[in-house]
Amino acid sequence: MPSATASTNSSLSFRIAEFETLVDGLDYAASGETGCNFFTPRGELQAALTYREIRDRAVALAQRFTRAGVERGSRVALVAETSPDFLIFFFGCQYAGLIPVPVPLTIHLGGHDAYVERLRSMIGKAGAQIAVGPAEMLHYLKEAAGGLKMIGTPADFYDLPAEGGDLRPFAGHEACYIQYSSGSTSLPRGVFVSQRAITSNARGIGQHGLALRSGDRATSWLPLYHDMGLVGFCLTPMLSQITIDYLATKSFALRPLTWLKLISQYGGTISFSPTFGYDLCATRGLNGSAKTIDLSRWRVAGIGGEMVRSETLDRFAQTFGVTGFSPKAFLPSYGLAESTLAVTFASLDKGIEVDRIDQEHYTHTGNVAPVPIKVNSKKANGANRAARSFVICGAPMPDHEVEVRSEKNDRLTDHHVGRIVVRGPSVMDGYYNDPAATAAITTPDGWLDTGDLGYMIDGRLVVTGRRKDLVILNGLNIWPQDVEWAVEALEDVRGSDVACFSVIETDGNERMIVVLQCRLHDVAARENLRKRVAATVRRTCGADCRVVLVPPKTLKFTSSGKLSRSAVKADYISGELSDLNLAFTEHDDSAPAYSEQRS
């Protein structure tokens, strides 16, 4: 039985992300006793590696890569399982001067073809020469990219000879890794993260956002192919010699309480999740574990990765208050992969702070119209005005700046909703091998346009929604184009017949809508098509949607002939789209009462 790594180093002094490269940080952490622990689906310790062991194995692997003649700067696709092998390969690449490209796992029933297509486009766009994945996934990699120089399991690479292989680690001004967390399958966009960007971001997170202290311990089930998992719960803790306890994402999805049990058992002080993770735990409840779970040491319960929803977090705090969980531990944040990970953090030890606004005014004003008029919560004037709360995501990290701009790129004053733009050392140099996509999200004066909407109050950011078309359901990022293309490939459907978007319903939940121009006249045939569309969407992205069948020529297009999802969505919200087979639609009683979302 392994024993878990310690939370503190006995003699190594604590340095929070003061390093110029990942290799410098890992070399330093390797002098202590902290490290990474991996747990089984039921929360038993499976493997424990100190940072010294991770470093030594990464160095040995790097020598194998160079001995095998892999050119410096080559890209290496890594299936990002939550496993010791992933860390060893990620850091092995750093010592060998190779650029790791974490690629995702998938959980969609029957999603084989969509998954292979996704891998193919990611590996192809990165120009990877090498792909590494666990044995049971090699067939996907081979099908996606059979022509690569080397495809194998971790063991295949450990078997290569090491003798005489050089180390040629990246310097501070060089590359670090490619992060795929934005972009559709059809047009994947890999964020090219430099050593400067990752170490700057880790410094902001560690020194400012979390104010890490010696003895802190991180706990994570976040996937390592997402920025929050990789940067927040792998690279930043490593650069600060913090021990991490890992639970695989699937294990969390199946048994969310295992996450909390690990925090309790090992004394985790820092853990993050998108809102839906807290929701999952609150829904399952304590399940009789109240006496055995102690969450009183959990000092930072971060929220990021999607819109922060205060009602869900309140529910979590109520459910788990009995375990000693303090709602003051909640730490809202805002960030995106294009800025490595983090941009803003709320203040520590304050919990969730919300800005209450006038719902009606917000709904009826344009993007940059003055909002919000403060609603007097004591109902002093006009008691019936509906209020809506947005969570305040805090101020930018030191050396980073956030502004809210109009469509014309003018800076907006407080309480005016507009485009959120970011500047600072964590911002990527660009998407890998994609200058056009990079230019499209860069303002004329060189700021990163995040694609999100929000407003400022006293230097603090409030995020209100996304301007870009991305759909996020249960933490899954779904690109409407992927859904539209999959549906358009069906029989009886033509190209440009489909529009996919999401709406926020009054309960705060996001729901995906697929509007389809239907040319079938037979009622039963239409219902059959509806079923096929829903099944295709599920196989493509693992999510449910509401399918709306409309007559031809209903969808709206821009003057340049591009589908205008925002115009179709506006028609949907206003009730102008009615289903051809109204009697057969299942959920009409719940439609459409939306609290949002102008685009």
Add this chain to the structure above:
Amino acid sequence: MQWTADKVQEEVVKLLRPFNPKGIEITSDTDLSADLFMDSVAAMNLVMEIEDRFEIDIPISLLPDVNSLQDLVDVVLAQLSKG
């Protein structure tokens, strides 16, 4: 206990009941996505039920190749045979 293919199928069909509120007839060819409307959240819940019932671990890397009930039963049998 020794699990036969028929017995595994019978158990999996039982575990599928909560995911089949309309009570459609389930056969080996039933498509979990198309016929039972299982999204990824439902799939995760089903995987948990199956893991607990058979005391096995189902690697998620197998799920993309699971379309029908038969595919799912085959996965369970394969994992059972690994002990």
